[in-house]
Amino acid sequence: MIEFDKFELKNGLRVLVHPDNSTPMAVVDVIYDVGARDEDPEKTGFAHLFEHLMFGGSQHIPVYDEPLQMAGGENNAFTTNDLTNYYCQLPAENLETAFWLESDRMLSLKFSKKSLEVQRKVVCEEFKEHYINKPYGDVWHIIREMAYTTHPYRWMTIGKNLKHIEEATLDDVKAFFRKHYNPSNAILVVAGNVTTEQVRRLSEKWFESIEPGNKVQHLIPDEPAQSAPKRKTVYADVPLDAFYKVWHIYPRSDQRYYVTDLITEILSGGGSSRLFQRLVKEQKLFSQIECYHFGSHDPGLLVIEGKLVKGVSPEEAEKAVMEEISFLKENGITEVELEKVKNKTESAMAFEDMSLMNRASSLAMYELLGDANLINTELLKYQSVTRNDILLISNEIFREENSSTLYYLSKQKS
16 A cells, blocks of 8 residues: 555645655656647647756756756656656755755746757757657657547657747747646655655745646547558568557546556567467567557557568468457457466556655656546456456457558568
8 A cells, every 4th residue: 555645735736745764765756737639730749849848947947957966866757648747866855956946947947049949959859860760760650640530649749740849939839838837737746755744845835836827628639439440551661571550449547448458468468478479489470579558548559569570471460460369359368367467467566666756656647647546546457357358348449440550561572
């Protein structure tokens, strides 16, 4: 059981405290309820751009990293389609340094043409390096555009088009910040060698005077149910042919999400999984194969992807994958298989909870989903999954009309 306290400041900032006096450290995690799904389709990549801008300094602190490092701390951040998360770890005795830093950039992030140009250049280089010039780098741009017609999951966090970042203006950036980066859209989690009284005092001192802003209502269009399969073949300068197939699944808060998560483990959770055993080890069709899903807040995708052994056609590989899927849909799984994946999931969750940083991050994520106590109850949702659930949801997901398929082939075959 992971104990935590929760309170809310007058400006709407939600604060969660997880005391743990077994460590001399403290973690401060600030999650903002903004991700790539909240962007204008003609101005994408802004949430990720802000991940960079937030380290560029505020009105009173020229370089964010320097005071934190002097206090013995380290920090990082990440952006997804659903959220942006900033976190740091430092000795608990220097906790107030983190409050000072996080509150100042929430209140008075420094915007200048120079800082925008510096971070724009960094993000543009990242876009080119990882998504244009890297082998297979544009795969998810292609697949998202295939799978989604309406929902903003159709673009990646890096952005839909490089020109959106290249053409971002200072006014664009300021407007995005004012709309999303305020106490009403933020959650603060403090974990480690702290007390709730201490965190309340520091929260009121450093954050409560910040104007609340308006809580953003996510007016995001639902993706219509897919009614016909989609297929595409792309030739590129890559060493091996690759196969990708995706199916629409459920939102993160849906009980069927937990069934889906276990299905991906059954198909691809390690060396004893079905896809590895049959298609890599026995039939030698793939050099590697994975099945996973996006744990996104809105309905996401389940993915099967793999690199083909040379000489194997994508049609042959897909046929073998679909035979395994058909077997699952017709026969389900054994009680032994189900217990095995449940035990593996329980072990993975317990291992994650050993890290103070992970506990803080999980509390922030679950609070954003609507219930921080999921950190203590989510395992029960996995444990309640039955063999019949696996059978029913497999048949619900793995319909051909619900799928998009990409053959990503080496140019030498063209």
